[in-house]
Amino acid sequence: MKKTLAIIGGGAVGLTSAIHAYNMSKGNINIIILEKMDRVGKKILATGNGRCNFTNIYATYENYYGKDKFFTKYFLDRFSAKDTIDFFYNLGILHTILEGGKVYPYSEQASSILDALRNKIDSLKISVKTEFEVKSLNIKKDKFKIISSKGESILADKIIFATGGCASQNLGSNGSGIKILKSLGHTCTKLTPALVQLKTPPEKVKSLKGIKITGNLKMYSNNNFLKEEYGEILFTDYGISGPPVFQLSTLFARYNNLIGVIDFMPNFSEEEVFKILKDRKKILNYTNMENYFNGLLNKRLGNIIAKNSGIEKLSFLVKDLTDDILKNMANLIKNYKLEILDTNGFNNAQVTAGGINTDEFDSKTLESKIIKGLFCAGEILDVVGDCGGFNLQWAWSSSYVCTEACVKSMI
Ligand SMILES: Cc1cc2nc3c(=O)[nH]c(=O)nc-3n(C[C@H](O)[C@H](O)[C@H](O)COP(=O)(O)OP(=O)(O)OC[C@H]3O[C@@H](n4cnc5c(N)ncnc54)[C@H](O)[C@@H]3O)c2cc1C
Structure with a gap:
């Protein structure tokens, strides 16, 4: 038989x-x-x-x-x-x-x-x-x-x-x-969603919801560099999505205290970004921060960079930007840090780690x-x-x- x-x-x-x-x-x-x-x-x-x-x-x-x-x-x-x-x-x-x-x-x-x-x-x-x-x-x-x-x-x-x-x-x-x-x-072993969106503190991403940027995402655990991916990163109201995020999401299952660091201008070094910002101060000395990032970064992203560099109001005049503020901005553009709190769950994940x-x-x-x-x-x-x-x-x-x-x- x-x-x-x-x-x-x-x-x-x-x-x-x-x-x-x-x-x-x-x-x-x-x-x-x-x-x-x-x-x-x-x-x-x-x-x-x-x-x-x-x-x-x-x-x-x-x-x-x-x-x-x-x-x-x-x-x-x-x-x-x-x-x-x-x-x-x-x-x-x-x-x-x-x-x-x-x-x-x-x-x-x-x-x-x-x-x-x-x-x-x-x-x-x-x-x-x-x-x-x-x-x-x-x-x-x-x-x-x-x-x-x-x-x-x-x-x-x-x-x-x-x-x-x-x-x-x-x-x-x-x-x-x-x-x-x-x-x-x-x-x-422990089961964790993987190839999935990642959750970050909402206040760091909410105002960027819907924005897509092409940049570099680096992952660190306890200050140790783990891995990086380049590509399209999408901001959501709870965190980040897109191919580099999916790729790096498997790290969440294996490491504690993950920090994602986004480089919004990966083709330039931090010094070059600083020089570009300084140049723009000269070129745009007739206007205010509302227009300063126009043509360089997504407008909403520019506003976040300005705010996180200590500029409270967009009426702040470009000609009053100091080197310290510009350095701060260059640093933020190259190193936008996001604490990774969680994944977006099994229902949104492509695979299971573990x-x-x-x-x-x-x-x-x-x-x-x-x-x-x-x-x-x-x-x-x-x-x-x-x-x-x-x-x-x-x-x-x-x-x-x-x-x-x-x-x-x-x-
Ligand atoms: C949206 C999405 C996109 C993806 N894209 C890709 C891609 O492009 N490339 C890639 O390499 N991988 C991709 N993956 C991952 C890939 O599909 C899976 O890793 C792969 O299908 C796993 O194969 P499997 O046979 O082990 O499990 P599955 O394909 O999940 O098959 C398991 C089957 O078992 C059945 N089942 C479960 N429990 C029971 C039960 N108790 N009794 C009877 N039947 C049961 C399920 O209904 C299912 O049909 C993607 C996954 C998702 C969700």
Whole structure:
């Protein structure tokens, strides 16, 4: 009799695992995908702003964070970005490589990726059970009894557990899988939203709400420089958003007392900014602070810089600016400090930093050391990647390796 592999979670890992399992077993095992939502792969549709940045040609283990810094290396070596591109090519997806090595389907539609996976799964006649939210697992005599929230049950010989993390719950993953694994003896590191907007003291950003600037964001923890990113930064009423913020947001999970420092004029040194400001004092000596930053900085930003440099009223005359005030302004323009209070929560996050402890899994097969026959992959584990296609690459790489090991143990 054919053995049954149950894949819990029909996301990036689950869908690819099903295809690999079919190919690797040459159709000699039963495969069933159990998905809590009404459709599989909902999150894939939202990736890359609807374009699905499905891998990154520069992906290495250095793009990933977790308790074990090197954990992803083996999996990325076994199933690399090139393997991902080839895998999807064989499902009809031509790719395009954009800035920073980000890879998208040539159609620039995330739905292409999901449709390619779904069409293949349909063609292989793999069973997909949607609206099946796994609530618990019972293990009896080498068999798993998988019980849904509606009380239905399914028996399986092996399990690939791929329920994702806690980010963007409306798209499916709500941490329920993590709870189940914990109930079976696994442990979990601290869970923090990542690739997400950051909260700062509102009074430092509120009046800048809606402004987009292209600048540099540096992150410090206890005065130690950590990392910097350049790009478009958006101010909101609670904090900051935009690609550099998302990229640096993974630091929040790992460091205390984070301070973000924005450089609004990254093409100039502080001395050059001071010289520019001094020049403007001469050029604009006929007007007041209302007009001083016009053409240099966003007007509202200029007002904040003036205010924070001790100028109470915009009626202050430009000709009365002292060198000390100008130096202060230059310093603020180059180093606008924002205390990072929090992230903007799991519902707004793209991924989860933290997860089920990776040292509880075989580092070459991803089989649980606690529950034999159960394999885990993807975001549920304590692995989080940078922004730019790295998180999906982790899903594809871990899916391939764990499916190979799982199928080998079944045939
Ligand atoms: C808005 C957004 C944009 C993103 N953009 C990108 C991008 O462009 N590039 C990139 O690399 N990464 C991106 N990511 C991250 C990436 O999508 C995830 O890291 C990846 O999908 C994780 O794959 P997974 O299979 O582990 O989990 P998921 O894809 O989250 O799949 C888990 C599945 O399990 C199901 N499930 C959960 N609990 C249960 C249960 N108890 N029973 C049954 N089923 C369950 C869920 O409904 C879901 O379908 C983005 C994420 C978001 C939210």
